[in-house]
Amino acid sequence: MAELSEQQIRDPRRNISSDAVEAARGRLADRGIDPDKVVGEGELGGSLRVVDFYLMLGMIAATEKSGQAPTYAMARLALEAGLPSEVADTLYLAYMQQSAEEASHGDKVFGNAYYAMGGAAPAGDSSAVGSAGGSFLAPTDDPKQNKKRLGGMAGLLGGIETVALNRVFPAVVGICERWEHPIGQDLVQQIKESVRPEESRHVLTWRYVFHTLIAPKGERVVEAFYQGTNQGRRTLGSPELDPEAITRLLGTGAPTRRQLLGKDRVALS
Numbered sequence: 001m002a003e004l005s006e007q008q009i010r011d012p013r014r015n016i017s018s019d020a021v022e023a024a025r026g027r028l029a030d031r032g033i034d035p036d037k038v039v040g041e042g043e044l045g046g047s048l049r050v051v052d053f054y055l056m057l058g059m060i061a062a063t064e065k066s067g068q069a070p071t072y073a074m075a076r077l078a079l080e081a082g083l084p085s086e087v088a089d090t091l092y093l094a095y096m097q098q099s100a101e102e103a104s105h106g107d108k109v110f111g112n113a114y115y116a117m118g119g120a121a122p123a124g125d126s127s128a129v130g131s132a133g134g135s136f137l138a139p140t141d142d143p144k145q146n147k148k149r150l151g152g153m154a155g156l157l158g159g160i161e162t163v164a165l166n167r168v169f170p171a172v173v174g175i176c177e178r179w180e181h182p183i184g185q186d187l188v189q190q191i192k193e194s195v196r197p198e199e200s201r202h203v204l205t206w207r208y209v210f211h212t213l214i215a216p217k218g219e220r221v222v223e224a225f226y227q228g229t230n231q232g233r234r235t236l237g238s239p240e241l242d243p244e245a246i247t248r249l250l251g252t253g254a255p256t257r258r259q260l261l262g263k264d265r266v267a268l269s
C-alpha cells in the first residue's frame with residue numbers, strides 16, 4: 001500500500017505527478033476557483049498554491065476515513081480483553097464514538113471540502129496510514145492476547161492523534177486563513193467546532209488506556225507504550241517525542257468516562 005508521510009501531506013508536491021496536478025487544476029478552474037493563488041509556504045521551500053492545498057485535502061480526507069476501521073476494531077477488542085466491566089464499557093463507548101468521528105472527519109468535513117473544490121471523491125489509497133490494522137486487530141480467543149493488542153494499538157493511535165492535532169490541523173487552518181475563500185472559511189469553522197474537540201478527546205482515550213492498563217504494569221510496559229506512540233508518529237514521518245514530552249501529554253491521571261465521551265461540556269443552545 002502506498003504510504004504517505006506527514007511532510008507529503010503538508011507539501012503534496014513531493015509525490016504528485018504533473019499530470020495529476022494538471023487534472024486537479026482543471027477541476028478547480030471548472031468550479032471557478034483560482035488554482036494558482038499562493039496560500040502558504042511549502043515544506044520544500046517555494047509557495048503552496050490552492051491546487052496543492054486541494055491535493056492535500058484529498059489525502060487528509062482519506063487518512064481520516066481510514067481511522068474508522070481500526071478504532072471500530074478496538075471497540076470490539078475492548079470487550080474481549082478480560083477487563084473489569086467499567087473499563088471495558090468505557091473503552092468500547094470511547095472507541096465506537098471515535099470510529100464514527102473519524103468517518104465524519106473523512107467524509108463530512110475534509111471530504112466535503114475536497115468535493116466542493118473539485119468534484120471528485122478522494123481515493124481510498126491516498127491514506128497516509130494505509131488501511132491500518134484491520135485483521136491484526138480482530139479479537140482472538142485469548143483475552144490476554146487481546147489486551148496486549150489493545151494496549152499496543154492504543155499507543156500507536158495516540159501517536160497519530162498527536163500529529164493530527166498539533167501539526168496537520170494548524171497547517172490547514174493557516175492555509176485557509178490565507179486563501180480567504182468561503183470553502184476555506186467553512187472548513188476552519190468545522191475544524192474549530194467539531195474536529196479539534198473530537199481529536200482532543202481521542203488523545204484523552206490514549207491517556208485513559210495509559211493510566212488504566214499500562215502504568216500499573218511497570219516500567220517495561222510503559223516504555224513499550226511510549227515506543228508505540230512514537231511508532232504512530234513515525235508512520236506519518238513526524239518527529240518523535242522525547243519521554244518527558246510524552247509524559248506531559250499523558251497527564252497525571254485517567255480522564256472520566258464523561259470526559260472521554262464529551263458529555264461534560266456545556267450544552268450549546
Ligand SMILES: [Fe+2]
Pocket residue numbers: 064067101102105164199
Ligand atoms: Fe480525525
Ligand SMILES: [Fe+2]
Pocket residue numbers: 067102161198199202
Ligand atoms: Fe482522531
